[in-house]
Amino acid sequence: MKIQGDLKQRKTVMALEKRFTQFVESPTVSGTGEATDATVPRGLPKIETRTMSFFYGTKQALHDINLQIQDRSVTALIGPSGCGKSTYLRSLNRMNDIIEGTRVTGEVLLDGEDIYASEVDVVSLRKRVGMVFQKSTPFPKSIFDNIAFGPRIAGLTKKTELQHIVERCLKQAAIWNEVKDRLKESAMALSGGQQQRLCIARALATNPEVLLMDEPASALDPASTARIEDLIFELKQNYTIVIVTHNMQQAARISEKTAFFCMGRLVEIGRTKQIFTNPIQKETEDYITGRFG
Ligand SMILES: Nc1ncnc2c1ncn2[C@@H]1O[C@H](COP(=O)(O)OP(=O)(O)OP(=O)(O)O)[C@@H](O)[C@H]1O
Ligand SMILES: [Mg+2]
Numbered sequence: 001m002k003i004q005g006d007l008k009q010r011k012t013v014m015a016l017e018k019r020f021t022q023f024v025e026s027p028t029v030s031g032t033g034e035a036t037d038a039t040v041p042r043g044l045p046k047i048e049t050r051t052m053s054f055f056y057g058t059k060q061a062l063h064d065i066n067l068q069i070q071d072r073s074v075t076a077l078i079g080p081s082g083c084g085k086s087t088y089l090r091s092l093n094r095m096n097d098i099i100e101g102t103r104v105t106g107e108v109l110l111d112g113e114d115i116y117a118s119e120v121d122v123v124s125l126r127k128r129v130g131m132v133f134q135k136s137t138p139f140p141k142s143i144f145d146n147i148a149f150g151p152r153i154a155g156l157t158k159k160t161e162l163q164h165i166v167e168r169c170l171k172q173a174a175i176w177n178e179v180k181d182r183l184k185e186s187a188m189a190l191s192g193g194q195q196q197r198l199c200i201a202r203a204l205a206t207n208p209e210v211l212l213m214d215e216p217a218s219a220l221d222p223a224s225t226a227r228i229e230d231l232i233f234e235l236k237q238n239y240t241i242v243i244v245t246h247n248m249q250q251a252a253r254i255s256e257k258t259a260f261f262c263m264g265r266l267v268e269i270g271r272t273k274q275i276f277t278n279p280i281q282k283e284t285e286d287y288i289t290g291r292f293g
Pocket of ligand 1: 056059061079080081082083084085086087088099
């Protein structure tokens, strides 16, 4: 009986390992390869949530989430639709505050400080913790003005400094070569993939420490998706990135850690390879093998 059970377990592990290899070797995108353990820096977490719960009015969307996110790494949040990924992501820079009737309990720490403490200035917080949404959201302004927007709000007026920031951010977001001769043109004239990279550049303009990305490539074609993934891989040298994705190949390729959410609960978090090849919880295994969700 025991031998049969072991055999069954071994088969499942082999199937999951095969699936992981398929995830990271998808031919549709150039990919950057699996992030390795060596790329995960040690030390205090950049972000930590402790028994964090979230409520939309009386409806509880998140239950006691305990999660640590390491500095300068990529953490992927996966899970079925409606499980609370976006709610969790938005709670990390208090973006949910703008929805009336919402409430957070527990703690959300950035460098060990509670971001929901009464003395925290939300505008400064959102400068430190930038966000990129699923649907690109350029302002109906020129490419230059889109990037200069944040620094201008922060009080920067000197043209040469603004020019410097715009160039740096567009280069960091790997779009400079495509737009450098048309900075005065409307950002709305860019393609979807270019608009998304422009939004990443705009998020970088306030010098954030953390970038939250909610399905940043879900509306893009494979080539644009690959560019965004390459970009994320570059950016994690300097930024802490938390990304929500429904694309498990993407999670496998770009993240060091993966957190699986289900029905408002964190089911498990672990090294991405472990989550995809040897998950502890059955729910995680069912999800990644496509049995539900
Ligand atoms: N503004 C809102 N008001 C009330 N309930 C909301 C609001 N936004 C989300 N919810 C509810 O909170 C739960 C979590 O939603 P959330 O958008 O965080 O899920 P998700 O995991 O991001 O899903 P998806 O993969 O479809 O984007 C869902 O039950 C959703 O209906
Ligand atoms: Mg969502």
